[in-house]
Amino acid sequence: MKSRSNILIFSILVTVFIVAPPSTLGGNLKRMTFLPQWTAQAQFAGYYVAKEKGIYEKYGIDLVILPGGPDSPPSETLAKGKADFTSMFLASAIQKRSSGVKLVNIGQIIQRSGYILVARKSSGIVSPQDLNGKRVSLWSDFQLQSLAFFRKYNLHVKIIPQTFTINLFLRGGVDAASAMWYNEYHTLLNSGLDEDELTAFFFDKYGLNFPEDGIYCLEATLKRDRALCSAFVQATIEGWKYAFAHPEEALDIVMKYVNEAHIGTNRVHQKWMLERMKDLIGPQEARTPMGILREEDYNLVTGELKLKGVINNIPSFGKFYVQCSGKN
Numbered sequence: 001m002k003s004r005s006n007i008l009i010f011s012i013l014v015t016v017f018i019v020a021p022p023s024t025l026g027g028n029l030k031r032m033t034f035l036p037q038w039t040a041q042a043q044f045a046g047y048y049v050a051k052e053k054g055i056y057e058k059y060g061i062d063l064v065i066l067p068g069g070p071d072s073p074p075s076e077t078l079a080k081g082k083a084d085f086t087s088m089f090l091a092s093a094i095q096k097r098s099s100g101v102k103l104v105n106i107g108q109i110i111q112r113s114g115y116i117l118v119a120r121k122s123s124g125i126v127s128p129q130d131l132n133g134k135r136v137s138l139w140s141d142f143q144l145q146s147l148a149f150f151r152k153y154n155l156h157v158k159i160i161p162q163t164f165t166i167n168l169f170l171r172g173g174v175d176a177a178s179a180m181w182y183n184e185y186h187t188l189l190n191s192g193l194d195e196d197e198l199t200a201f202f203f204d205k206y207g208l209n210f211p212e213d214g215i216y217c218l219e220a221t222l223k224r225d226r227a228l229c230s231a232f233v234q235a236t237i238e239g240w241k242y243a244f245a246h247p248e249e250a251l252d253i254v255m256k257y258v259n260e261a262h263i264g265t266n267r268v269h270q271k272w273m274l275e276r277m278k279d280l281i282g283p284q285e286a287r288t289p290m291g292i293l294r295e296e297d298y299n300l301v302t303g304e305l306k307l308k309g310v311i312n313n314i315p316s317f318g319k320f321y322v323q324c325s326g327k328n
Contacts, residue, residue: 019130023259029062035083040257042273043182043213043267044068044087045250046109050239067261074216075101080196085220087230089210090293091144091301097320098311105221105234106324107215108293109240112280114212115142117149118185119171119176119200125199128153128206129319134175142178145203145210148304151194152206182276187268210304211297212280222322230324237290237325244278255266291325 002103036044047065050056056063066072066083074086077095088096090108097103117136125134130150138146138162150157160174166184169177170191179185181202189195190274205207215233224228241248254270281290286293295317 002295025251028058029057030225030233031062031064032084032228033040033064033082034232035072035074035077035086037065037074037087037089037213039069039112039263040067040254041183041264042251042254042270042277044257045243045254045274045277046240047087047238048239048253048257049250050235052163052256053239053242055238056235059235061232061235065257075103076152078216081218083215083265085215086228088216090298091305092141093216094215094298094302094305094315094320095310096182097315098305102219103216103320104219105214105216105293105321106222106229107236107291108211108321109214109236109275109290110212111206111209111288111292111294111297112212113145113208113210114181114276114280115145115203116181116185117146117176118179118188119199120193121197121219122201123236125174125176128155128201131155131176133156133157135160135173137168137174137175137178139178144304144308144310145208146178146209147308149201149203149206158173170242179324182273182280183212184225186272190269208282208304209297210301211293215292222324226322226324229236233291234322236328241288243274243296244282244283247260247274250274256264289325292323294320 034047036047046126047122051063053063065102066094074088075093077083078086080099087109090105093103093105119131132155135159136146139162160168160180162178164170166177166179166187168174170188179188181200185200188198218231251271251274254274255267258265258270298321300318302311305311
């Protein structure tokens with residue numbers, strides 16, 4: 001009888017060991033740091049939710065989320081060892097890898113581009129060809145897709161530098177402007193413009209999809225503890241799924257981070273952003289699971305970077321991306 005009891009206890013312990021997340025096995029959490037690529041907003045809701053709901057702890061991680069923004073460039077912070085993980089747009093990360101920063105994509109979160117060009121229909125712009133000869137404002141760091149779009153449709157436009165606001169477009173200084181669907185586009189709507197008054201060129205609909213936010217770490221970090229990197233990615237994905245399933249709770253968490261960082265925004269704008277993040281992330285799950293970087297998307301982006309002379313050599317896909325999402 002005693003022998004059977006011992007066998008039963010042993011079986012239970014083995015089951016717990018196999019199934020339970022790392023943090024439940026010994027209680028020793030590993031302190032890690034994550035740097036969002038920009039200031040606090042719903043663009044990073046999945047990370048905030050995973051932190052506040054104890055999801056990272058469940059996976060054995062004591063995560064510290066660092067304040068992001070213009071004073072904390074992601075690749076530079078990563079290279080100096082001031083952050084273990086960061087988020088970056090795919091094109092930016094490829095450029096940094098090509099220039100010598102040994103970063104690795106361990107989880108592609110957003111596989112659809114949220115970067116768009118927007119114009120007023122009243123200016124006569126309803127198709128790509130209508131942009132020919134027009135004044136278009138572009139962000140200096142996000143010109144690649146626009147330039148590829150102009151080349152594809154043989155458009156000759158006058159490029160005007162765009163600042164961090166959309167004011168020049170609102171004042172009629174340019175015919176079209178750069179915008180993020182989850183950010184500046186909503187600012188236009190809040191300024192009094194209706195969606196049916198605007199023409200929005202979504203680049204993914206024109207064969208120029210550049211995936212955006214991915215999770216990055218240094219090669220050295222991945223080699224040192226691949227299991228921990230995998231745990232971070234899986235916890236983050238779980239955080240995003242929880243945020244989409246519980247949007248109001250997620251917004252409460254986002255606003256906590258926003259207020260602590262003294263960011264000038266409001267819940268209405270952050271709700272729009274979270275909904276658009278769901279649009280950019282959620283529907284892709286049916287085709288490509290969150291965390292996976294498709295090689296065809298990588299080839300498209302690297303090809304454009306090489307064509308425009310932004311990079312001299314194309315990093316090997318197998319070295320640039322290492323699957324840590326737990327998906328096959």
